[in-house]
Amino acid sequence: MECIRIRRATGMNAARLTALVQESQAYRGQYAAAIDGYEVTAAYVERHQVFAAVDVADRVVGFYSLMLDLAELDLAFVSDEAQGTGVGKLLMEHMLDQARSAGLADVRVVSNPPAERFYLRMGAERVGVVAPTPPKVTWERPELRFVVGRQRVTSGEVTATR
Numbered sequence: 001m002e003c004i005r006i007r008r009a010t011g012m013n014a015a016r017l018t019a020l021v022q023e024s025q026a027y028r029g030q031y032a033a034a035i036d037g038y039e040v041t042a043a044y045v046e047r048h049q050v051f052a053a054v055d056v057a058d059r060v061v062g063f064y065s066l067m068l069d070l071a072e073l074d075l076a077f078v079s080d081e082a083q084g085t086g087v088g089k090l091l092m093e094h095m096l097d098q099a100r101s102a103g104l105a106d107v108r109v110v111s112n113p114p115a116e117r118f119y120l121r122m123g124a125e126r127v128g129v130v131a132p133t134p135p136k137v138t139w140e141r142p143e144l145r146f147v148v149g150r151q152r153v154t155s156g157e158v159t160a161t162r
Contacts, residue, residue, distance in 0.1 A: 009050040011042030
């Protein structure tokens with residue numbers, strides 16, 4: 001077991017966040033075009049609600065970005081090595097806490113097709129599909145929604161299997 005903390009990301013984390021996006025196995029093959037050249041900039045991190053999951057050595061192993069004005073989960077990535085250890089679940093619980101604190105009723109997610117099952121396991125419901133947006137995205141994407149409940153879920157320092 002390893003202690004994983006969820007903390008606010010900083011602009012100094014931008015390169016690592018970009019690496020998590022670019023290294024993601026979920027965006028290989030037919031989905032690679034969606035992240036081709038994609039960069040998480042320091043300005044993006046400073047401007048938005050971006051939170052990182054960090055291990056005891058303060059290495060970023062996952063992150064998410066919640067767009068409060070749109071009530072939308074913009075980005076969510078967990079390093080391939082940390083997948084299956086509970087880091088993604090911790091990030092989603094934290095995201096829902098943040099959404100609840102901000103007074104959001106729900107949070108929209110436009111998912112990469114391979115990630116849909118994860119979001120459904122986390123409690124999201126499928127509400128439709130989003131049409132392709134060529135040239136980068138040539139496939140339909142699941143549109144999901146988390147209903148933000150009133151109870152508080154895990155945040156802060158948590159433990160995940162690694």
